[in-house]
Amino acid sequence: MQNNRLILFDLDGTLIKSMKLHFLSWKEVLKNFNININETDYYPLEGMSLDKITQFFFDKNNIKYNERIVSSIVKKKKEIYLSKVNKIKLYPFVEKTLVKIKEKNFYLGLVTSSHSIQVNHSLPKKLIKLFDVIISGDVVTNNKPHPEPFLMASKKLNIGYDNCLVIENAPLGIISAKKAKMRCIAITNTNNRFILKDADFIIDNFQDLFIQNLLEFK
Numbered sequence: 001m002q003n004n005r006l007i008l009f010d011l012d013g014t015l016i017k018s019m020k021l022h023f024l025s026w027k028e029v030l031k032n033f034n035i036n037i038n039e040t041d042y043y044p045l046e047g048m049s050l051d052k053i054t055q056f057f058f059d060k061n062n063i064k065y066n067e068r069i070v071s072s073i074v075k076k077k078k079e080i081y082l083s084k085v086n087k088i089k090l091y092p093f094v095e096k097t098l099v100k101i102k103e104k105n106f107y108l109g110l111v112t113s114s115h116s117i118q119v120n121h122s123l124p125k126k127l128i129k130l131f132d133v134i135i136s137g138d139v140v141t142n143n144k145p146h147p148e149p150f151l152m153a154s155k156k157l158n159i160g161y162d163n164c165l166v167i168e169n170a171p172l173g174i175i176s177a178k179k180a181k182m183r184c185i186a187i188t189n190t191n192n193r194f195i196l197k198d199a200d201f202i203i204d205n206f207q208d209l210f211i212q213n214l215l216e217f218k
Contacts (some may be wrong), residue, residue, distance in 0.1 A: 003105040006132075006159045007215065008150060008182070009098075011112035013046060013169040013190040016122055018088050022046075025080040026053070029073055035061050043190065047113050047144035047172035049137055050074040078118065085121045091189055093206040098130050100210065109153045111166075113137040113144055133157055145172040147180035154180075165215065174199050185214060 013019045023042045030037060035057050045053050054073045058065040101108055110131045112119060115138040120128065128134070135153045142148040154164050166177035166184040170191060177184035178198065186199035193202050201214060209215055 003107075004159060004163055006107040006109055006154060006157055006164045007101050008109040008111050008153055008164060008166045008177075010047070010166075010168045010170070010173050011110060011114055011119060011122065014091075014167060014173075014187060015094050015110075016088050016090055017189075018085075018122060019043065019046065019190050021081060021084055021088060025077050025084075026057075028080055029076045030057055033058075033061075033063060033073075035063065044171065046170040046190075047176065049113060049143035050077065050115070052143070078115065081118060082121055085118070088122055091206070095127060097206040097209060098127060101215070102130055104215070106215070107132045107157055107159065109133040109135070109157070111135045111149045111153050113149075145175035145179065147176055150177055150180040150182055154182075167209075168199070169196075171195060171198070185209070 009015055012022060023039055026042060027037055037057060045056060048056070051070050051074060054070045055065065098108065108131050110119070112135070114122070114136060116136040119134065119136050133153050133156045135149050137143050140148050140152060150164070150166060151161070154161055161181045164182040166182050167187060168174050168177060168184055169187050169189045174184050174186060174196065175198070184199045186196035186202045187206070188196065188202065188204050196202050203209065203214070
C-alpha cells in the first residue's frame with residue numbers, strides 16, 4: 001500500500017557530485033566575456049535558473065546583455081557540462097537511500113534547476129525510474145528560491161505540503177522548500193551547517209536519515 005508521503009530530493013550537490021563541473025562549465029563560457037568567477041561566487045547561486053545566473057554575473061561585472069546573449073551562453077554552458085557529465089559520481093549511500101525509501105512505499109520526487117537533458121545524462125537510468133515525479137528547471141516559470149518547483153511536484157501527485165519532506169544542500173533550495181511550507185532537511189555535501197542553518201534539520205550523510213528516523217518525523 002502506497003504511503004501518502006512525498007520525499008523530494010534536489011539533484012546537484014545533493015545526489016550527485018556535480019557542483020565542481022557546473023562551476024568549471026560556467027567559468028569556461030564566461031571567460032569569453034572577460035568575466036572571471038571563483039567557486040565562492042558561484043556556489044551560493046545554486047538552484048537559481050541558468051538565465052538568472054548569467055544575468056547575475058553580467059550585472060556584477062557591469063556588462064550589457066540582451067536575451068540573445070543570455071540564451072547563447074546558457075546553451076553553450078549546457079554543451080560544456082554535457083560533454084563532461086560522464087565523470088560525475090553519486091554521493092555515498094545515494095542508491096541505497098532511494099531504494100530504501102521506495103521500499104517504505106513513500107513517493108519519491110526529484111526537484112532540480114538543471115534542465116531535463118542534464119538530469120537524464122547525470123543520473124543512471126535505473127535511478128531515474130525510481131522517481132514518481134521529476135521537476136526540472138525547464139518546466140517551471142520560477143526556479144528556486146521561488147516555491148513553484150516543490151509545489152508543482154506535490155500537485156502532480158496530489159499530496160499536500162504537510163506530507164512532503166525536502167532534502168537539499170543549498171540555501172536557495174531551503175528557502176524554496178520553506179516558502180512551499182514543506183519540512184526541509186539539509187545535507188552538508190557542499191555547504192557547512194551555518195550556511196544551512198534555516199533547514200529544519202541538518203545531516204552529514206544519507207545514513208543519518210534512517211539512523212535518526214528522520215523520514216518519519218512530524
